[in-house]
Amino acid sequence: MNSSNDWGETVRQFWQVGLLVIAAFLVGYLFALVRNPNSNPTGSNTVNTNNNAGQANPGAPAGQSVTLASILDEVTSDPDQVMNCLENGQFTDKVDQQTNEGSAAGVTGTPGSFVMIDGSQGEALGGAVPYESLKTIIDQYLAEGSTSKTETLDSLPPLSDSDHVRGNSSARVVVIEYSDFDCPFCSRFHNTMNQIMDEYGDQVAWVYRHFPIPNLHPNAPKLAEVSECVTQVDGEDGFWSFSDKYFEVKGQGAQVTL
Numbered sequence: 001m002n003s004s005n006d007w008g009e010t011v012r013q014f015w016q017v018g019l020l021v022i023a024a025f026l027v028g029y030l031f032a033l034v035r036n037p038n039s040n041p042t043g044s045n046t047v048n049t050n051n052n053a054g055q056a057n058p059g060a061p062a063g064q065s066v067t068l069a070s071i072l073d074e075v076t077s078d079p080d081q082v083m084n085c086l087e088n089g090q091f092t093d094k095v096d097q098q099t100n101e102g103s104a105a106g107v108t109g110t111p112g113s114f115v116m117i118d119g120s121q122g123e124a125l126g127g128a129v130p131y132e133s134l135k136t137i138i139d140q141y142l143a144e145g146s147t148s149k150t151e152t153l154d155s156l157p158p159l160s161d162s163d164h165v166r167g168n169s170s171a172r173v174v175v176i177e178y179s180d181f182d183c184p185f186c187s188r189f190h191n192t193m194n195q196i197m198d199e200y201g202d203q204v205a206w207v208y209r210h211f212p213i214p215n216l217h218p219n220a221p222k223l224a225e226v227s228e229c230v231t232q233v234d235g236e237d238g239f240w241s242f243s244d245k246y247f248e249v250k251g252q253g254a255q256v257t258l
Helices: 002-035 068-075 079-087 092-104 131-144 184-203 220-251
Strands: 065-067 112-117 121-126 164-167 173-179 204-210 255-257
Touching: 065 068, 068 079, 068 220, 068 255, 079 220, 092 173, 092 204, 092 220, 112 131, 121 131, 131 173, 131 184, 164 184, 164 220, 173 184, 184 204, 184 220, 204 220, 220 255
Parallel strands: 065 255, 173 204
Antiparallel strands: 112 121, 112 173, 164 204
């Protein structure tokens, strides 16, 4: 009889301990939510909508599918003309040429960028360089004209009328970026470069060139052509409006369908 009572008491204590553990977990979970409603106590991946530039757009939450047509409706005066231009392949050769030139200059991934000073000297940058690191490099070029990594950029094509330039095209310091519209690191670097332009104004120019990587991002070549078609319809302002909007949407985790 005593052993039966002892067994019952053991079971009762086991359940008490179990319930206490569950209760403690729930209290901790609720406490975390109360302290930080935007936290992710479950440990699953979340999209960071507080990157260097730009806030979350309620119209494009993470994982949502957004159509290219909806983006064009916001950034161009004539979406139909843009799509006709794309279907005709008017800028396929330009995109291919810039990609080949980037490869010849040593670009192997995106973003592949260079800081150039006085038209021929400069250095390659590795990937999506953070804002503070890029600012340090630019400050040194503006103050001293070089860094320990400065070299002659013989294989990098000089600026031309076909380039997309944000800022003062005559600026002493130029950042030349080879980019892919569907590259997540390019989206991050786009935000960084917008910060740089806000900080330096006419002291720095930003040049955008195409380097789509179709084996990673199948739509990237067509998106590069779309940006050129928008430029044809709406000029340079159209190109940068499209780029800003597209990278904003992608940076929020949305999927864009053509």
